[in-house]
Amino acid sequence: MRAIANIYRLGVKEIYSLLCDPVLLGLIFYTFTFAIYTVANGVQTELRNASIAIVDEDRSGLSSRLAGAFLPPYFKTPEIIDLAAVDAAMDAGRYTFVLDIPPRFEADVLAGRAPAIQLNVDATAMTIAGNGATYVTGIVGAELLKFVGRAGGAVALPVDLRVRAKYNPNLESAWFMAVMQIINNLTILAIILSGAAVIREREHGTLEHLLVMPVTSGEIMLAKIWANGLVIVLAALLSLHVVVEGLLAVPVVGSTMLFALGAAVYLFAVTALGITLSTVATTMPQFGLLSIPVFVVMNLLSGGLTPLESMPATLQQVVQLLPSTHFVKFAQAVLYRGAGIGIVWPQLLATTAIGLLLFAFGLVRFRTALASAK
Structure with missing residues (x-):
């Protein structure tokens, strides 16, 4: 005691x-x-106000549609830049993402030739680089499905995946x-x-x-x-x-x-x-x-x-x-x-x-x- x-x-x-x-x-x-x-x-660990630029070498309706799909609050308004300015802009850290749409992109999509799009990511921005690349991929994929669907292509997916985030539903x-x-x-x-x-x-x-x-x-x-x-x-x-x-x-x-x-x-x-x-x-x-x-x-x-x-x-x-x-x-x-x-x-x-x-x-x-x- x-x-x-x-x-x-x-x-x-x-x-x-x-x-x-x-x-x-x-x-x-x-x-x-x-x-x-x-x-x-x-x-902030989620994607917020990420800077993105687009190199539009196609100048088509599909490329314009892709450029308009990146919206707040996830992305800032995309800026259209020339291909020659990509390296300098990335070196200066002005953009986290740069999406390069090649020439004849819309025509190749309609012809079923599976054209490639290049996404440049500033990986020094580790917090948003990985998540942001996933967002960009998902946005581009969704817009392409809508475009091909309107053009008469088959876009039905075999699986309907539903995500349920527990304990933090809005992440x-x-x-x-x-x-x-x-x-x-x-x-x-x-x-x-x-x-x-x-x-x-x-x-x-x-x-x-x-x-x-x-x-x-x-x-x-x-x-x-x-x-x-x-x-x-x-x-x-x-x-x-x-x-x-x-x-x-x-x-x-x-x-x-x-x-x-x-x-x-x-x-x-x-x-x-x-x-x-x-x-x-x-x-x-x-x-x-x-x-x-x-x-x-x-x-x-x-x-x-x-x-x-x-x-x-x-x-x-x-x-x-x-x-x-x-x-x-x-x-x-x-x-x-x-x-x-x-x-x-x-x-x-x-x-x-x-x-x-x-x-x-x-x-x-x-x-x-x-x-x-x-």
Whole structure:
């Protein structure tokens, strides 16, 4: 009971210290409000306002029809350019797509000679290059089917394919980016706040005060974990309801309380990692530089932005050691698909196991740091 009381009182002290730090409070507010709203609205993964030019060497009714088929909001109004200007325009980055319609295109289509159309794609625009090429191919194919059908050709397809997109029916990137940004910010803040709590104790000279008190290193570490974790979970829940559901109008179909439980387990692991990093660094600048590659790798390899299935087989096994990998699976299942505890318990169990390992390692490091401070 005395240990629980010590952990509680030390945690309250951590919360008071955090409330008296306007920089960290401003960071929390910005991270769970403006950072989420601007990223969700600004980072577009679907095709929007893509620049396209058309080289019309045919000057026929069919080529004019193709040029008029590219409409907003997917494409900007197509510009007609000469064939000699294609390379210079692509090198200057003025167009993402350039469609080259060859001479006698309409006549060849009507004669059944299957003429070729060249589509030049600026592949440096990776976000829209692949999706945009699919859109262009689909638009050209649809217009050709309509044209051949009116000309008396056979255009009946043997299969009627109907696409049903579940959990995000309009394929809006804002729905995905808003929730994923909360998950990414949980990782960043958990590492920064927990590590800053230890660094702050060392820089203010209060770490020596803790050493003369009847508390253990484990109690000090657990206090920092629950205090900083509580602040982050509350901020994440408020952001989920106010920013994601309110301002961005993204529907959250799952249980927010189950998400809070998973976030608490995840924060137990990540805050322990943050405290471990703080025992390696001696100042806040060092800690900041050390933590950047850690949470960048955790976010990029968690499966949130890049599917795990597309990674090399060896890397897929390695990233299973990261708590962020399991938490991303958990959060997506709960918030997007409305999964219950019966579905996501393996991810919770894996995150807990990794958290216990990180806590044990961090406790050893923290005890070593306290012993060297005596």
